[in-house]
Amino acid sequence: MTNTVDIKGAAGATGRPRQGEPARPPQAAPGRPRQPRRTASLWRRMKAARWLYLMLVPGLIHLILFKLAPVSALVIAFQDFSTFLGIGGSPWVGFQNFIDFFNDPNIGRLVLNTLILAVLVLVVSFPIPILFALGLNEVRLRWFGKGVQTLSFVPYFVSSAVLVSIMYTLMSPNGGVVNSVITAFGGSPVSFFTEPEWFRPLYTTMHVWQNFGYSVIIYVAAMASIDPALYEAAELDGAGRWRKMFSVTLPGISTIISVLLILSVGQILTVDLDKILLMYNPSVYETADVIQTYVYRLAFASEGFPDYSYAAAVGLIQGLIAFVLVVATNRASERFSGSRVF
Amino acid sequence: MTTMQTKRNRPRRRVELFDIVNGLILGLIAIACIYPFVYIVAVALSDGKAVLQNQVFLWPVDINFETFAYILTNERLGVVRALLNSILYTVVGTIVAVVLTYLTAYALSKKRLPGGRIVMLLFIITWIFDAGIVPAYIVNSGLGLTNNWLIMVLPLAISTFLLIVTKSFIEAIPDELEESASLDGANDLQILRQIYLPLSTPVVATISIFYAVQTWNSFLWPLIYLRDTALQPIQVVLYRLLLGSNDQALNFQQTVSNGFLVIPENIRAATMLFAIVPVLLFYPYAQRYFSKGILVGAVKG
DSSP states (O other): OOOOOOHHHHOTTTOOOOOOOOOOOGGTTTTSOOHHHHHHHHHHHHHHHHHHHHHHHHHHHHHIIIIHHHGGGGGGGGGGOOOTTTTHHHHHOOOOOHHHHHHHHHHHHHHHHHHHHHHHHHHHHHHHHHHHHHHHHHOHHHHHHHHHHHHHHHHSSSHHHHHHHHHHTTTTTTOOOHHHHHHHTOOOOGGGGHHHHHHHHHHHHHHHHHHHHHHHHHHHHHHSSEEEEEEEHHHHHHHOHHIIIIIIHHHHHHHHHHHHHHHHHHHHOOOHHHHHHHOOGGGGGGHHOHHHHHHHHHSOSSSOOOOOHHHHHHHHHHHHHHHHHHHHHHHHHHHHSOOOOO | OOOTTOOOOOOOOOOOHHHHHHHHHHHHHHHHHHHHHHHHHHHSSSSSHHHHTTTTTSSSEEEEOOOHHHHHHHHOHHHHHHHHHHHHHHHHHHHHHHHHHHHHHHHHOOTSSTHHHHHHHHHHHHHOOOOHHHHHHHHHHHHHOOOOOGTTSSSSSHHHHHHHHHHHHHHTSOOHHHHHHTHHHHHHHHIIIIIHHHTTTTHHHHHHHHHHHHHHHHHHHHHHHHOOOOGOOHHHHHHHHHHHOOSTTOOOEEEEEOOOOOOOHHHHHHHHHHHHHHHHHHHHHHHHHHHHHHHHOOOOO
16 A cells, blocks of 8 residues: 655646546547547546545535635735735735844744754654664563553553643642652752743653654564564574664664654654643743744734734744755655655 | 564573563553553542642542542533533544545545546645644634634544545555446445445544544644633643633632542642543554554655
């Protein structure tokens, strides 16, 4: 089963005959000019597919209203949008919102926070599932391996709201277990969620806790598909456990490692907005405020009038950079391993 | 799970130090993943006094159900209402999403559909290029979806990722089945119902689980669109409990109920359990199909 969709071929393909299509009836062909024949056959094909179009209608409405319309609503980034005047009536301001962004006194902090958080999460959360899967691969008690994998995947299903609440309870200065341990060893309680220097470690820990089970599944599956004959050959050559791990298992999953790494780089700007919004408060803005939370605050949590246009402009810049990153890394993955996500 | 079944059947070997250390590390990580949940259960069932005196670590101290009784009888907290909301959104949202995704994937999987590739391309482009939360808000509020629970159903009804997963699955079903049926005069709707749907149980189960978990756990959308507290799902109410004293309706310090102290930590822990239990009930089923979905969605090495 493959999930690759050919982007390059899709654009110019409407007029071409498709694979697997039944041959046109021969009587339609002779003696007629080229152009009308083509449109007639297109019309016939469309008529033959009328039930398919009927099935496509709900999906098409969804695509237009909830996927395409928001993209066209981005024009408000070039306006001074007001909800009373609407998109049609709001005055145009050209690139003013973008110029404002580069003069925004917050921009340095926002970009820096976004990058630090992204790099920290990537560096910490990428190797952990690989090491975990390597360890799991060496377990010979099947029930134990299965049990460990099952438990490690539980947090993935739990919402960010619950995970943050759990962390909050664990680390609460009023009777949280972490602070109990700290005080038992003679320290003084730490208010983790209001101290800026604790935001990044906490966010990264939660990210790993929530997501590593997901990657472990991919790696374990890749390891299971390594040819057992390779291990037998290595054993005949006198390879020990470590030798096999480094010379058979790791090379066996190296492609999937590279692909996942490339893709995570592509996703680097996608912070988990839910999690940050749940965790942050004005006392940690210094480290926790990233571009997306800033957009959220401008539009939905500002004290005065919400500045939709400016927020949309900032969001558009972020969206464009993310788009370029994803497309570029996807290309890289394709060149590297012949596989791509879309 | 299938991934563990291909373990090599080698003759039993001596247990080495490596096995013990490896087992210990993996076991500790697994426990670390699960311990916070155990702690929450303990806090929810303990007397508030014991929590304040740092006595609760693993087991409930002075076990009681007063916190649950308090949550279930105090409408002011809105937890019961929020749970019912979440259940409604999840059930309706999942059904709508699965029907829409399957129909769209089926139509787009047929190469003989003129224009199908353009539609697919638009789905993919809008997937990679995220317009952001603000333009979406302008559109959705224009459609009257603010303070309207359909916001939890309609915009999330087709995830492009799951559309691709479903479409790949349908494409892998042999064309011969369809051809013989269409020779018998069946139309596409009949072919879908009688041939494809019965063969699609695995993918329908997979995407149902994805959509259900996504809707149940959804936080940002209800936070932005459902300002009316009567419409909020459990995740948002949990957030308001976390903010605590800033929130008038939830301004709750502590109370004594049948001789047990109930403190905000108890209330929060019990609400978290309400928010987790439905997910955990489906976990064994979810884990199986989620893994399949991940592997279908994952790039092939």
